[in-house]
Amino acid sequence: MSRPLLGTSSSEIGIDRDDREPIQSQIARQLRSLVLSGRLKPQTKLPSTRALSEELNVARATVVEAYEQLVSEGYLETRSGSGTRVAAELPETLLTSSPKERAREPSRATGRREPARPFRSGLVDWENFPHDDWGRLLGRFWRNPPVTLLEHNDPFGWLPLREAIARHLYEWRGIDCAAEQVIVTAGGLDAFDLIGRSILKPGDEVWFEEPGYPTARRIFSLGGVTAIPVPVDAEGMVVTRGCDRAPGARAAFVTPARQYPTGVTMPLARRLELLDWAADADAIVIEDDYDSEYRYVGKPLPALMSLDKRARVIYTGTFSKVFSPIVRLGYIVVPLALVKRFREERLSHGAPPSLMAQPALAEFMGSGAFAIHIRRMRRIYAARRRALIEALKQAEGKLFTVDASPAGLMLLLRLPAGVSDEAMVEKLAAKGIEAQSLSSHYAGRKREQGLLLSFAGFSEDDLQQAAAKLIGVLT
Known part of the structure; x- marks a missing residue:
């Protein structure tokens, strides 16, 4: 001990x-x-x-x-x-x-401690986080909390934060929702668990992207649902293949803004096709929009929920990528017809997340500082993305191909036939590089090979050095 x-x-x-x-x-x-x-x-x-x-x-x-x-x-x-x-x-x-x-x-770079091995997933830039502003807000609400906070008992979370989230989604993602539709969560896992308990029952079939997000598949499966892997092509989940495999599915879990992990964006025609299926099948589409604010090329498509006129989409988001994973807050937006069901489920089974950071985050968003922070980080991440792409160019086409998604915080390196991504992950780890394998994101036996490289938490110099080391290992 x-x-x-x-x-x-x-x-x-x-x-x-x-x-x-x-x-x-x-x-x-x-x-x-x-x-x-x-x-x-x-x-x-x-x-x-x-x-x-x-x-x-x-x-x-x-x-x-x-x-x-x-x-x-x-x-x-x-x-x-x-x-x-x-x-x-x-x-x-x-x-x-x-x-x-x-x-x-005083000037030795060796005196700096890196947050993690290069390309580790889930990291964001910490050096440019607004520590002082955030600390002052937390301290002020902790020292002198409003009476309404002390008496708070709304299972959906702090109302001013839900109002701020609704405004943010309208301005950034085109979603027109009321604060009563917004549920503050303790991150993605809490959101997936609450959605599963509220709208699904054991034995229900749910479409999941293949490859896709293993954590979401696992959380929903723990609730007794049957996960149906549906192939992904250059336009995202293939709706016709889902209909072939499970025509009676009760829901589909998708990442249309930037498919995880391939990075492809679902175009308008495919989005409308998915919504039409959901309406005809009386099913729900669960839209996980985890880092859509960070788009570097072109204009982002509106969220799938913004196109939904038949109340078929449940939208989830998180502050882990756009703000800080330490905050451990996210949100769900549900159709008005489902608000009562979610409220009853939250009251009976799920404890809402801590109120500690919610008032501070509401004020941070309401002041405009949140939008300023996102725009600033988007410029920083864009530069890091360019630096990594440039550093990988010398080996592209020989050792791998680079799928550079126009959005998000990672790149996908597709490996040639016969090269095991799991074996490469082990070799890279021995050299101090931490990459994810593409194959680990599949549920079925047919698995493409590739490496996922996250760049958000690392400087341009670090990314360039790590890219050179990666190329040396793959050579």
Whole structure:
């Protein structure tokens, strides 16, 4: 059993009650300094908020706020049943073993700790995250929460956040919905589970893209539904093949804006075909729109839900890609006719996500800062995408072909016949590169071979160096 490092926290953290700096800020600042100096190593367990508050003779809420601030910045992480620890992967901050080394080598790049191995999926840029603005919002609502927040009991989430999400979807995705149709979730897994429990029953057949999102397939299957793999072509899910395989399916799970993992965009004609099938079959289309805000080439098509005039689409989104995975918030938009059913299901079986970040996120979105952040990151990600494509050009056509989707945060390298992507993943891992295999996203036996390379969490220089190393391994 790991012992908290700060067993004598009074000697590690000093509180100056005469200082104008708030006590929670003093605690957060000193803990941050201990992490950056290397005194607190990654995965070090911290004292509980109760224990540290008693040792420092401060209110427990003060320590909670300090911890939450550092969690939002990426320095700490919380795990159910194991308390609070220093994050395993820290923000891209200068980490040195001692102040002396930091003074002696201020410009050495080796002093930087990368968030992960190149091409790891699920990462976003952390260096350009608006840490200060976000931290101030969290701190303000934590210190002085409105009475309506303290009395909140709406299972669909904080109403101002749902209103902000509805406005965002109208402006960015063309979806005209009311706040009453929006459900705040604790991310994709929570959304899929709630949708499955609300509209499906054991034995129902559901179409899933092939290849597709394994996590969604797994979550829905846990509810007892039968997953039907439906092939994907250059225009997304092939509706006619779905009709051949399971004409009585109750739902279809699709990623039309950027099919995961191939990156293809479903054109208007295929979208209308899918909607016509859903209406004729009395089925539901579940639209997972996970990172459509990041489109670099051409004008994005409106969301599938914006085309739906017959209330056949349930829309899901997440803040993990466009804001931060640490926030752990997402949303569902349901047709008005299904609002009552979802509300009853949420009340009886599902706990809504924590309110901690919801008011802050609502204000961040309402102020326009969220849209500014997306536009800024889109420029940064576009540059990283171009750098990676350029670095891979020397081997394209010889070792692989590059499927450069006009949107999203990753590229697909298709491998030639006879080359195992799983074997390549293992070889790359031995060289410090973390790629995903395309074949692992298939449910059936027929599997194309390829490598998925995520670029969002890495600098242009890092991506170019990793691309050169990847080419060396494949040669």
